[in-house]
Amino acid sequence: MTDQPCPFCEIVTGRAPATIVHAWPEALAIVPLNPVVDGHLLVIPREHVPDFAAYPKVSAATMQCAAELVAGLGSYNLITSKGRPATQSVFHLHLHLVPRAEDDGLALPWYSGRRNRKQTA
Numbered sequence: 001m002t003d004q005p006c007p008f009c010e011i012v013t014g015r016a017p018a019t020i021v022h023a024w025p026e027a028l029a030i031v032p033l034n035p036v037v038d039g040h041l042l043v044i045p046r047e048h049v050p051d052f053a054a055y056p057k058v059s060a061a062t063m064q065c066a067a068e069l070v071a072g073l074g075s076y077n078l079i080t081s082k083g084r085p086a087t088q089s090v091f092h093l094h095l096h097l098v099p100r101a102e103d104d105g106l107a108l109p110w111y112s113g114r115r116n117r118k119q120t121a
């Protein structure tokens with residue numbers, strides 16, 4: 001780990017700037033530094049939780065906030081990671097909410113555009 005302060009804890013405490021879109025008692029929705037599309041948001045719990053498996057009750061409350069935020073708004077990906085090999089770079093639970101549109105060209109990391117084909121011998 002690192003001796004650097006957690007960037008999301010810094011935002012929660014007001015020591016670092018962020019564009020806050022919505023605030024709940026248990027979480028914040030913020031615009032990420034490098035959104036992948038317009039409308040991309042992060043939902044972060046106010047409590048420091050390293051990932052979605054560390055404290056299930058905090059994860060569930062954060063997920064509920066994310067669901068309330070996008071209810072009725074169309075198609076979204078909700079993405080989170082646990083561990084560096086799973087692409088987690090900030091070790092404070094955060095949920096990416098990524099709005100999607102038909103043929104938007106945004107590929108998920110595990111989707112190459114190819115369908116799985118059963119190999120025949």
